Amino acid sequence: MLDEILPSWVATAELFGDPPDITLFPEEEALVSDSADKRRREFRTSRHCAHLALRRLGVAPRPVLRGDRGAPAWPPGVVGSITHCAGYRAAAVARGALSIGIDAEPHLPMPRGVLERTATPAEAAALDLLDIPDPGRLLFSAKEAIYKAWHPLTGQWLGFLDATVTFTTSPSPSLDPPAGFGTFTAEIAVHDPGWPTRFEGRWLVSGGLIVTAIAVPAPSA
Numbered sequence: 183m184l185d186e187i188l189p190s191w192v193a194t195a196e197l198f199g200d201p202p203d204i205t206l207f208p209e210e211e212a213l214v215s216d217s218a219d220k221r222r223r224e225f226r227t228s229r230h231c232a233h234l235a236l237r238r239l240g241v242a243p244r245p246v247l248r249g250d251r252g253a254p255a256w257p258p259g260v261v262g263s264i265t266h267c268a269g270y271r272a273a274a275v276a277r278g279a280l281s282i283g284i285d286a287e288p289h290l291p292m293p294r295g296v297l298e299r300t301a302t303p304a305e306a307a308a309l310d311l312l313d314i315p316d317p318g319r320l321l322f323s324a325k326e327a328i329y330k331a332w333h334p335l336t337g338q339w340l341g342f343l344d345a346t347v348t349f350t351t352s353p354s355p356s357l358d359p360p361a362g363f364g365t366f367t368a369e370i371a372v373h374d375p376g377w378p379t380r381f382e383g384r385w386l387v388s389g390g391l392i393v394t395a396i397a398v399p400a401p402s403a
Contacts (some may be wrong), residue, residue: 184272184284186363187301187384187395192282194235195274197227204230207245224266231273232264241276250337263330270391280398283331283383285323287392292318300325300342312349314387315363321347323394328381331396336377342373344372349385366373 184194200223214225232246232254241257249255256262262275263284270286297306297318309317324347332340350363368381383396 183386183391183393184274184395185379187386188274188282188284189327189399191279192274192276192397193235194240194272194274195231196270197231198269200224200227200271201208201230206230209245209247210245213248224271225395228264228266228273230385231271232262233277235262235273235275236260236318238314239277241275244401251333253333259335263327265393268299270393272393274395274397276397278400280400281334281396282398283327283329283381284395285326285330285394287323287326289316289392290319290389291316291389296322296360302346303309304345305347308348312362313351319394320349320385320394321391322374323392324349324366324368324383324385327394327396328370330380331381331383331398335398336374338377340348340370345370345381361386363387366394 184196204226206226206229210229214222229246230394247255254264259277260275261279261281263282264273265284265286267286268288274282274284278280287288300322325342325345329340345368347366347368349364349366354361354363363386366383366385370379375380381392381396
């Protein structure tokens with residue numbers, strides 16, 4: 183799914199279950215040694231995806247530990263993002279880029295009251311124009327991806343209402359079952375000079391899942 187919405191210079195890996203034979207580095211296992219079984223399984227599979235993606239990028243095996251605010255600490259010169267939800271774990275990494283943000287969510291209705299806390303009235307009204315059922319979760323996912331792309335560039339928090347998202351729809355890629363597919367643009371309301379004020383990403387809805395992704399390339403020389 184991620185390969186459909188990220189540029190070719192991004193290496194990805196995704197799994198739709200938790201293989202029982204995953205082996206992580208001891209330093210990674212220590213991060214979730216006291217966690218519940220569900221948390222250990224999603225962490226281990228997500229880190230395994232990170233290892234696979236790094237291998238496809240040509241990076242030698244190494245632990246992916248935690249950095250600022252619990253985000254993955256990538257090797258020098260690499261940017262990336264990890265996501266997981268029920269039935270899906272994924273990672274995306276790249277060299278020579280500024281940041282990557284990915285998010286996955288189950289394609290289910292939003293819990294009561296969440297949309298009001300994550301969407302402006304204009305965003306909520308625009309969601310009704312998208313030709314997919316229960317589009318509120320798509321907006322939530324896009325804003326999660328935006329934060330994951332934003333934080334490595336600024337080191338700052340970004341609230342849900344600090345980014346205004348506009349969606350467009352496009353013909354679906356060749357996936358089975360048929361998918362909702364398109365792009366989104368985020369305008370950032372809180373910023374200092376030098377901070378990004380706009381992100382562009384892509385979204386995909388297929389097989390009961392929503393995935394959103396942003397890849398920010400390095401400026402051209």
